[in-house]
Amino acid sequence: AALRGVFEPFFKRVRSEIQMLYQLTACGSTGLSGLIERLPGSSKYLLVVDQFEEVFTVCANEAERQQFIELITQAADIQQSRLAIVTTMRADFLGPCLHYPSLHRLIQSQAMFMPPLSGVNLRDAITEPAKRQGYIVEEPLLLQILEDVGKEPGFLPLLEFALTKLWERRDLESNVLTLEQYEKLGRLKGSLDLHAQKVYSYKDYDLDFPIQERTEQELGWIKRIFLQLVRTGELEKDTRQRQFKTKLFEILEDTLDEQEAFRELLEGEQGLVKGRLLVTGQEKADSEPWVDLAHEALIDSWKQFAEWRQENRDLRRLIDRLNDAMREWLKNPEEANFLMGGLLAQIREKWSEIEINISPSLKDFYQKSDNYEKQQKNQQLEQIKQQDLLSSLGFALRSFNNINDFLSTATLNAYRLTNSDGCALLLLKSNGQVRLEQLHCDDAHLKPRIQKVVQALIHRIESSFAFDSSNSMNTKKIRSIADFDSEFNHHLQSGTHIRGIAVLSKQVERGRLYIFSFDPHYTWTERYEKLVRLIADQAAVALERSEMDSEIRRKERLERELEVAAEIQLGLLPYECPSILGVNLAARCQTAERVGGNYYDFICNQDTYRGVDQRESQEIWNIVIGGVMGK
Numbered sequence: 283a284a285l286r287g288v289f290e291p292f293f294k295r296v297r298s299e300i301q302m303l304y305q306l307t308a309c310g311s312t313g314l315s316g317l318i319e320r321l322p323g324s325s326k327y328l329l330v331v332d333q334f335e336e337v338f339t340v341c342a343n344e345a346e347r348q349q350f351i352e353l354i355t356q357a358a359d360i361q362q363s364r365l366a367i368v369t370t371m372r373a374d375f376l377g378p379c380l381h382y383p384s385l386h387r388l389i390q391s392q393a394m395f396m397p398p399l400s401g402v403n404l405r406d407a408i409t410e411p412a413k414r415q416g417y418i419v420e421e422p423l424l425l426q427i428l429e430d431v432g433k434e435p436g437f438l439p440l441l442e443f444a445l446t447k448l449w450e451r452r453d454l455e456s457n458v459l460t461l462e463q464y465e466k467l468g469r470l471k472g473s474l475d476l477h478a479q480k481v482y483s484y485k486d487y488d489l490d491f492p493i494q495e496r497t498e499q500e501l502g503w504i505k506r507i508f509l510q511l512v513r514t515g516e517l518e519k520d521t522r523q524r525q526f527k528t529k530l531f532e533i534l535e536d537t538l539d540e541q542e543a544f545r546e547l548l549e550g551e552q553g554l555v556k557g558r559l560l561v562t563g564q565e566k567a568d569s570e571p572w573v574d575l576a577h578e579a580l581i582d583s584w585k586q587f588a589e590w591r592q593e594n595r596d597l598r599r600l601i602d603r604l605n606d607a608m609r610e611w612l613k614n615p616e617e618a619n620f621l622m623g624g625l626l627a628q629i630r631e632k633w634s635e636i637e638i639n640i641s642p643s644l645k646d647f648y649q650k651s652d653n654y655e656k657q658q659k660n661q662q663l664e665q666i667k668q669q670d671l672l673s674s675l676g677f678a679l680r681s682f683n684n685i686n687d688f689l690s691t692a693t694l695n696a697y698r699l700t701n702s703d704g705c706a707l708l709l710l711k712s713n714g715q716v717r718l719e720q721l722h723c724d725d726a727h728l729k730p731r732i733q734k735v736v737q738a739l740i741h742r743i744e745s746s747f748a749f750d751s752s753n754s755m756n757t758k759k760i761r762s763i764a765d766f767d768s769e770f771n772h773h774l775q776s777g778t779h780i781r782g783i784a785v786l787s788k789q790v791e792r793g794r795l796y797i798f799s800f801d802p803h804y805t806w807t808e809r810y811e812k813l814v815r816l817i818a819d820q821a822a823v824a825l826e827r828s829e830m831d832s833e834i835r836r837k838e839r840l841e842r843e844l845e846v847a848a849e850i851q852l853g854l855l856p857y858e859c860p861s862i863l864g865v866n867l868a869a870r871c872q873t874a875e876r877v878g879g880n881y882y883d884f885i886c887n888q889d890t891y892r893g894v895d896q897r898e899s900q901e902i903w904n905i906v907i908g909g910v911m912g913k
Contacts, residue, residue: 443474478580783814
């Protein structure tokens with residue numbers, strides 16, 4: 283964003299030009315050439331990137347960091363480029379640079395390492411600016427400063443602050459910077475600490491002996507402000523990080539009095555900016571104002587600040603990472619790019635400690651992330667549960683043995699898959715009667731009530747129409763079953779959710795599967811609809827299969843009866859049809875199979891038949907007419 287701001291004046295304020303600017307700065311591998319072409323005239327330009335270490339300490343997005351580094355390092359590869367780029371960085375951040383090949387190559391060939399000021403250069407840095415203003419630095423003061431500098435590694439920020447304060451306390455009459463004033467300031471290391479502590483503790487900090495102490499609320503605000511303006515390092519090394527002013531205001535409760543008091547603390551006549559502990563600014567006139575530490579040396583040299591930074595370091599690292607995640611999400615808030623995985627688990631574990639130290643917006647982001655992950659896990663568990671239940675129902679249908687068992691399983695699965703309070707299955711019998719086939723409800727108090735309501739409504743339906751096997755009456759019956767939905771809902775308690783799904787077999791409604799919930803916030807989803815329809819279809823298949831199995835069993839039973847009858851008949855039939863004097867037989871003897879289950883026969887009396895010629899016999903014959911079982 284800062285780089286776009288540098289090149290933005292060279293692009294017209296129209297949509298196509300702004301899009302081109304964004305495209306060029308987003309194109310890490312080739313974008314710099316396009317940006318250079320937009321530079322006016324033929325002059326050469328110098329771009330200085332100060333505090334380059336903030337690429338690693340402030341930027342949390344690795345893709346953006348990589349893109350920025352690739353963009354600016356192209357300057358070394360462009361022949362006769364009109365743009366030169368210089369970066370300045372603390373030497374202790376060389377390590378992270380080596381992970382990026384383009385930076386690594388440039389550091390090896392073009393890096394210049396600045397040694398600490400020493401000797402004559404250090405003396406001149408102290409005395410020459412004062413001399414140009416007509417002032418003299420006392421020799422004892424110069425010697426003391428040189429001695430203090432030798433004891434303090436990384437002294438330059440401290441020296442800058444100490445000389446600034448010394449200049450403010452200069453002797454206007456003698457035009458001399460004195461050792462006495464330097465001692466009063468606390469010398470090199472103590473000057474910044476002493477000044478910061480006075481601004482922290484007192485409103486009238488500009489006096490030698492201040493007396494107006496800040497309130498406990500103000501002291502608490504200052505601590506939270508400064509901890510937000512520093513990023514906690516992995517070891518002891520912390521770095522500054524500027525924050526938007528609006529983010530600092532999130533520290534407050536939402537009251538006008540507090541906001542005014544906080545604004546006065548930041549930027550008032552007795553505030554932190556006036557006391558030169560903080561600075562404010564904005565990139566452009568229409569951009570959001572930011573707040574930053576006035577001196578990086580505050581991080582190590584203000585003892586009070588150092589003590590704060592040692593408190594809960596692990597916790598504040600987590601908060602920094604939470605902030606990074608929220609910044610990434612805010613770039614595309616419409617996407618479900620919430621905080622996830624191990625980091626969310628760590629924050630959840632420490633939430634009671636983190637919650638009191640973060641802004642409302644950060645709390646809201648965590649809650650959204652937490653809810654989203656729980657929702658995802660619940661959906662996964664729900665899918666697993668649905669797969670298991672549907673698999674069990676499919677297995678039950680494949681290994682179908684008992685219609686009642688299957689309908690019980692189907693109803694139970696519908697109840698579980700929809701996370702409802704209960705499920706009921708009503709079937710329409712062939713004689714026009716409606717029967718409550720299955721009911722599942724975990725609430726022992728509600729189940730009898732539901733049974734009573736259902737039975738009463740069934741009785742009302744059956745009493746409305748006398749049974750008639752004609753199609754018109756069946757149609758009326760079916761329509762009355764469909765009307766059962768509203769009746770069911772009407773007779774249950776207010777707020778009950780009822781959903782009825784038809785059990786259809788060959789386009790004829792065989793019954794209805796009802797899902798009900800007493801939760802006022804219960805939502806019937808499209809997925810629930812599909813699942814219950816699937817179960818209703820399986821129930822219809824099971825009913826058809828049960829009827830088909832019954833018909834098959836009936837036929838098998840009949841065939842067995844016929845086989846038994848045929849065996850009996852074969853045992854009773856004579857070997858040939860008898861010839862009886864005076865009788866002309868009008869039919870022949872046939873087995874039971876061939877006469878549809880009945881047989882008739884003429885059997886000679888056994889005592890008479892033995893040894894008598896059939897053709898000449900005048901004995902009495904027995905006429906036998908029997909059923910399939912030989913009765």
